[in-house]
Amino acid sequence: MHFTEFHTRIAAYVLIVDGDRILLSWYRGDALTPPCWTMPGGGVEFDETLRDAAVRELYEETGYHVKVGGILAEDHLTFAARDGRLPIRSQRFVFDGSIVGGTLGTTEVDGTTEYARWLPIAEVRSMDQAIKADIVDVALAYL
Template sequence: MDFTEWDTRLSAYAVITDGHGHILLTWFNGAAPLWTLPGGGVEFEESLEAAVAREVFEETGFHVAVGRPLFSSTMTADVGSRSPRPFKAVRIIFEATIVGGELGTTEIGGELGTTEIGGTTDEARWMPLTGLPDHEPRAGIVDQAYESLRRTTGS
């Protein structure tokens, strides 16, 4: 199939750890709710790094310094959610370090939420890396991030 025959969505995500064995995940409230990495779609005139910094803040309340790309991930579907055309998602995952902000900067019904109002993220939470298998359902990029961290740290 020629590239003109499908739609592409470019997105950028962050792998953020706290140095104490935890990874920051967000709860995606879409058609198939699950835990995922903070991040999302890149706007038309936005760089990948600016997109991931914006998305992390919207979804978690944290400001981050965006580091190097860790890995990329793609997925395809016969029909996209916004178009009847075939769809390809291209996701670039970066390492990131928190430089400011506060987890869950808004309050929704007495619980900490996100700065994103009316979006696809309900909450952000620090999850123990050793307990990731217990946090179902989760996006495949969470497992890829775990493997990337394991290779980097050798544990």
């Protein structure tokens, strides 16, 4: 399929680990996706770099300022056309990151994240897929 025949969504996420814990955010859900734990991150704006988007999204969703390192993983999903909309390709990048400041707490207003939490990695690995976005497993595969 030619690139003019589908929409593209680019997203950047940050993997933050502290010992045996991982930082995740709780996505409030929408018409297509139920509420679930996900990696802090999200859509890259039109004139924004991947790293800038990762830093902005992580701050909005967790309250932490972060230094972004290299790309740890990349992944993509596709969604079929529906309701008169073209198919969508979602290209996702997971960056390594470290906290350099801030305080845990969601800063975005009217966003998709309700809150962020540190969760034990072992607990996240064994979580039911119904409450865990697949991007979490993409990031965990790096560990």
